[in-house]
Amino acid sequence: MKRIALFHLETLMWIDRLGTFAAAAQRLNTTQPAISARVREIEEQLGVALFQREGRRMVLSARGRRLVQASEPLYHGLEQVLLEASDFAGATAAVRIGSGEIAAASCLPAFIQGIERDRPGVTMELEIDLTAPLLQQLLAGTRDIVFLAGPVASPGIRTAPIGSVELVWAAGAAVAAAGGFAQGLPVWSLPEHSPLHAVMHEGFEAHGINPRALHTCNNVRTLIEIVATGQGAAVLPETMVRGALAAGTLHEILPRPAQHVHFEAAIRTRERDPVILDLFARASRLTIDPSANSV
Incomplete structure (x- = not known):
């Protein structure tokens, strides 16, 4: 049996998602040479080339895409099982959150407070921006979950309504x-x-x-x-x-x-990371105007 570690598959998935070795290295908190070494190791184990050069970019070959598509649900399924076994107590991740200013001033503090209380191993990188850039960042894979003005209609985006403001x-x-x-x-x-x-x-x-x-x-x-x-x-x-x-x-x-302006929490349709899915489920229970529930 080929000796392929989970971190090899994780590396391939992030390269596929973010598009470059450099972006995957930043996301995985390592260096670009380390990412290149992981790719060489898995290619040597499998005996096939998983990437091909297109101009200045390295893109997944047909076999590479098939490997990622088949491995991704298995990888995240295992993560989900392990995290559920520990009731997410040991969940660790660096989650990149994007938010519009209106959401940041209303429902986001409660969201962050809940994460800090229940998921202490999760670190958050928060960026405030307008809706259009937030949507682009989510689709590009540089944000994991965003809070933006909607409605958003995109086949690459999964959304949950969180209310509206006057x-x-x-x-x-x-x-x-x-x-x-x-x-x-x-x-x-x-x-x-x-x-x-x-x-x-x-x-x-x-x-x-x-x-x-x-x-x-x-x-x-x-x-x-x-x-x-x-x-x-x-x-x-x-x-x-x-x-x-x-x-x-x-x-x-x-x-x-x-x-009124309607707001939504959003993640990528292809998102399989159990931590992100858990946070998205939490986000879907928020309301942009908490006082509206008390009226």
Whole structure:
């Protein structure tokens, strides 16, 4: 019988998923020469070439792809059995989480707290970004699980809805007292690929608004600070400005948009890592606005 270790198969699977030896080395916390050595070892054991060169890239051969496709469910099945036998107590992994800012400000803290409590061997790498980049990162294999605005429709993505948030047209107290849009107000927004940007334009049409200027910023908290200091108006997630509205530092200057922004947790359809699947199951039980459950 060929002497092939589990780490050999794991190496092949990560190369297949991430596309390069260098990316697999980074994911497995080792070096590119070590990854190359593992590939040579398994090729020597099997007596076949598992990779072929295409330009500057090394890609799996037909036999290599078949080996990965056949081995992946077996490898992760064994992982699942071992982790379930220990009730996941010994689960160790470096999980790369991506999140939009709205999710990060609401349901993500509880998600992280649960992982730290129940899966102490799991380390987390968290990155905050907009929906479009998060989706690209997930498909490219550089994020394991993401929280983003949906709905997302992709054959490579598996999603679970985690609720929605209302949006509000808000401005600072002085702007609201001066009549809001009556004074030719500048408007601030997230970039155009954000769902908030689309809602903003629909609001312009619905209310006959022609703003003096339209500015963009890719950070919601910064938008809130800009608007609160009287520098314009913005469509903002109600969950992130609820306190400011209650305190009077922000005021609603138009009726709330009918559209809500829906959110989803997402992983790759091909994901088989039992730790990631466990975390995805946990994520599917979250809600983007925890207070909505108490109403």
